[in-house]
Amino acid sequence: MFLEVDHLAVSFATRRGKVAAVRDVRFSLAKGETLGIVGESGSGKSVSAYAIMQILDRGGQLESGRIQFDGMELNRYTNREMRDIRGREISMVFQNPRAALNPIRKVGHQIEDVLRRHARTSASGAKSAAIEAMRAVHINQPEKRYHSYPFELSGGMSQRIVIALALACDPRLLIADEPTTGLDVTTQKVVMDLIAELTRSRGMSSILITHDLGLAARYCDRIVVMKSGEVVETGTPDGLFHAPANAYTKRLIRATPRGGIGIGDLVDPPRQAPQRPAIGAPLLQVRDLRKTFGKGVNTVTAVDAVSFDIHAGESLGLVGESGCGKSTTSSMIMRLADPTSGEILLDGRSLTDTPASRFARDPRRTSLQMVFQDALASLNPRFTARQSIADPIRRLTRENADGRTEELAGQVGLPVELLDRFPHQLSGGQNARVGIARALASRPRLLILDEPTAALDVSIQAIVLNLLADLRADLGITYLFVSHDLHVVRLLCDRILVMKKGRIVEEGDAQRVMSNPTHEYTRTLLDAVPSLPNLKI
Amino acid sequence: MGQRTRLVLSRMLQALPALAGVVIVSFALTRMLPGDPAVYFAGPAATEQSIAQIRVAMGLDLSLPMQFLHYARDLLMGDLGNSLSTGQPVLEELARRLPASLELTLTALLLSCAIALPLGVTAAVHQGSWIDHACRALVTAGVSLPTFFTGIALIYVFYYLLGWAPAPLGRLDFVYLSPPDVTGFYVVDALMAGDFETAGGAMRQLILPASTLALFTLAPIARMARAAMLEALSSDYIRTAKAAGLSQRKIVYFYAFQNAMLPVITTLGMVFSFTLGANVLVEKVFSWPGIGSYAVEALVVSDYAAVQGFVLAMAILFVALNLVIDIVYTLVDPRTRSTT
Incomplete structure (x- = not known):
């Protein structure tokens, strides 16, 4: 085998003593193969x-294990x-x-540093070699980009x-650690295709480390599934996804949003999707909304003539890539920003009459609430969960904060004994629940969900998505769900808006948009999302 | 005009309002000083009449806005007024004393950087090692020992006990003649004149006060260098550099150090400003004829022209220094250059 890892164990020295991070990990990689570690x-x-x-980071230590790379025992090598x-x-x-x-x-200089280090070039040839390396990854005008920061x-x-x-130095093994996390789906596709093309054409082996099963399924020859520092299963994508042997693998596949399933299928055991509430009259109307930033020649139009309705009880998905204007739109609806022109109506009455700076004291503030992307960062680190949830109750309502806080904790499935913990003492999923409870505290009619699950692991995402579906069924709240992930949006939403460069390019029933997109951009987005085959597990 | 030049020019323009503010504040502050300068100036044997005469002569009978206009007019002509206690023009005295303070402060800072930067960097690279602990001990000692104490202790050991250092009596021993005035820095001037003996003498006088100040300024610089270096070393681009196999030297001294220098430059600017103002005690202990001791003496006797001149000079220095720091920053960090 080209690379063989056996009995690998790594520990980290912490204040509370040694903590094992990886135990008895073994996998191997053949020449020219792409291995996914998921x-x-x-x-x-x-x-x-x-x-x-x-x-390894500070404090990390290789405890035991053999790492054989093309006949070299790397574990015996000095730094x-x-x-x-x-x-x-x-x-x-x-x-x-x-x-x-x-x-x-x-x-350009950073690429040169590597080339010079491994004596691939002389001082005089460094620049052209670096430009060549940039051209190899299909960078336009590499001579110009060479000088970029x-x-x-x-x-x-x-x-x-x-x-x-x-x-740059033609290595024989490339390890890609979450290479596309944080990039847009279309960019993700371009980057992954580039890595696949380059490794194949150079006969390289590669390891793709990812949390995204779909990505691993599309690009890898073999997949290793890891959990809590151990390998739980190894196999080919086909074998692994159609007949997973391990319970954790099964759970992971089940939790991954994919075509042909309902929201209840994400969790184990699968359950019936909650009833979708009846759709009522238009609750929120957006009319010809525009937002520009800057002046004169530097004017940027972030949102351009956007109009849509959200009906009471409906769940509307707003989908687009970064910079498409979806966040600007949602912050204008949330009344955190004023539009340049256009109008937003709630129950037929204008919201935009009250400027954003004074909206905090508007009685309609309680009607519009938001759940933010990064649950941990959007909670006050010095507030306990109880304080975070009680704060809007005290400020915006006349209800009894104590009783209501515990009621809300119950609604979002947060154990009452966790209420006195601080955000850093809670897990990502628990913080997400606190964020949702806080948003529900003022009994809003419209909840804006801004990528509420983007930072969560898929198994937690599955649970939070189901929680959101339950809350909608129980409380009859209307959702505006902002996301870049079409699969997630489809599971939770009745209708989808697709935004590109500040404009809505497609609008329609969620199932219809997914199965039969009319706009080319929607098709590009759908194609770019690496998805698992339509599996029923 | 290049982008950099334009940026530097615009930064300089931005400094102008700050200077105008400084002129107003320095004027207002000195008018708030307790005591009547006219009474002081008239001396102990003054009568009501002579005091009133002096008040008119000094323009103190005018309204405050008028006084300010006079002050601003004089200022534009380079006239900072005469010191009440010495009778000398303030500008002349400041011009004579400022180089002394600058020479002391700059030498101290050079000394302190020469020790603090390598120390902080090494402490960060070998986090938790003995050198890290030594760094912490030195830093703690540096901030916790007041300068007048370290100054006196150094004099006691190196002058009184060991006799290595010359008497702490100003910038130059009386056996030497002061070098021709070019920069005002004795060591530099003497070297330029080719007078190595005088340069050596001036340097010997400098060592103790500069060390005293350096010990004090060491702490913030070393601490910042260590913290910035630790942050840089744990950043993603260092991991990339390691994964690319770059040498330890390249990683530590180019990638990490260059990035860590950005906050250190900011700290240096701050340290320089407060040292220049705060070295009064050191100047007193070593009889250093700098502007710090001048200002304190002026303040004690309500010599407002001198105080005003001092505040103004310091403020201009601070503004100029911030400008320099800003410009250095723009040159080092490409991210600050892209202003739309």
Whole structure:
């Protein structure tokens, strides 16, 4: 075998003593093969890769294990010897490409640094070699881009630079650690296709570390599933997805949103999807909404003539990639920002008459509430869960805060004994529940959900999505669900709006848009999302 | 005009309102000083009449806005008024004393950077090692020992006990003649004149007060260097550099160090500002003829022209310094250059 990892164990020294991060991990990789390592956060998938490269964070230690790479026993190599392997034999691509590049060094120079280090070029030939490496990852005008700093590049472009840097010295193994997390789906496709194309044409082997089963299914020859630092199952995508042997693999596949299933199928055991409430009269009407930023020649139109209705009891999905204006639209509806022109009506009465700066004191503030993307960051770190939920009750209603807080905790499935904990003492899923309870506290009629599950593991996402569906059925709340993920939106929404460059390009019934999109952009989006085959498990 | 030049120019323009503000505030502040300068100036044997005469002569009988206009007019002509206690023009005295303070402060800062930066960087690279602990001990000692104490302690050990240092009596021992005035920095001027003996003498006088100040300024610089370096070393781009097999030297001294320098530059600017104003005690202990001791003496006797001149000079220095820091920052960090 080209790469063979056996009995790998890694531990981290913490204040509370040694903590095992990875135990008895074994996998192998043939020449030219692409191996996927799949798992949720804390599964040890990245740590395993760092252990192979010997770039573990501070306090991390390789406890035991054999790492055989093309006849070399890497686990016996010193750090000095590994430096010649890294970048030349084995390279790595990381998530969050902008942060992965030195912010104050020209990207061309960063590629040169690697080339020079591994003696692939002389000082005089460095520049042309770096430009060549950039051309290899299909960067337009590499001579010009050579002089760019990372902050001047888009996420996708930065990731290409990181890939160029990784592949500059023709390594034989590429490890990609969540290379597309945080990128838009269309960019994700471009980046993944690029990695696949380059590794194939150069005869390289690669390891793709991801939390996304769909991505692994599309790009990998074999998949290793990890959980809590251990390998639970290995197999080909077909075998693994159609007949998973392990209960965790089954649960993971079940929780992944995909075509042909209902929201109740995400959880184990599957359940009946809750009844969708009856659709009533228009609750919120958006009329010809526009928002521009800047002045003169620098004017940017973020939202351009957007009109739509949300009916009472309805769940409307707003889908688009970053920069399409969906967040600007939702913050205008939430009355956190004023539109440049246009109108928003609630129950036929204008909301935009009251400027955003004074809307906090408007009695209709209680009717509109929001659940934010990053549950942890959007909670006050010095408030306990109880304080976070009670705060809007005290400010916006005349209800008894104590009784109501516990009622809300019950509604969102947060155990009452967790109410006195602070955000950092709660898990991601629990914080998401606190965020939802806080938004429900003022008994809103419209809830704006801004990617509420984007930062969660799929198994937690499945539970939160079901919770949202239950709340809607029980309380009859109307949802505006903002997301980049069409599959997630389809599960929760009746109707979908697709936005691109500030405009709505497609609008329609959720099932119809997914199965029979009329706009080309919607089709591009749908094609870009790597999805699991339509499985019934 | 290049983008950088335009940016530097616009930063300089932005400094103008700050300067105008400083002129107004320095004027207002000195008028709030307790005591009547006319009474002081007239001396102990003054009569009501002579005091009133002096008041008119000094323009103190005018309304405040008129006084300000006079002040601003004089200022534009480079006239900061005469010191009440010495009778000398304030501008001249400041011009003589400022280089002394600057020479002391700059030497101290150079010394402190030469120790603090390597120390902070090494402490961060070898986090938790003995050098990290040594760094912490030195930093704690540096901030917790008041400068007048370290100053006196150094004099006691190196002058009184060991006799290595010269007497703490100003910038130059009386056996030397002060070098021709070019920059006002004795060491530099003496070297430029080719007078190595005087340069050595001036340097010997400098060592103790500069060390005292350096010990004090070491703490914030070393602490910032360590913290910034730790942050840089744990960042994603360092991981990328490691994964690409770059050498330890390249990673630590180029990738991490260059990024860590950004907050250190900011800290340096702050440290320089407060040292320049706060080295009064050191100047007193070492009889250093700087502007700090000048200001304190002026303040004690309500010598408002001198105080005003001092405040103004300091403020201009601060503004100029911030400007320099800003410009250095724009040159080092490409992200600050992209203003739309």
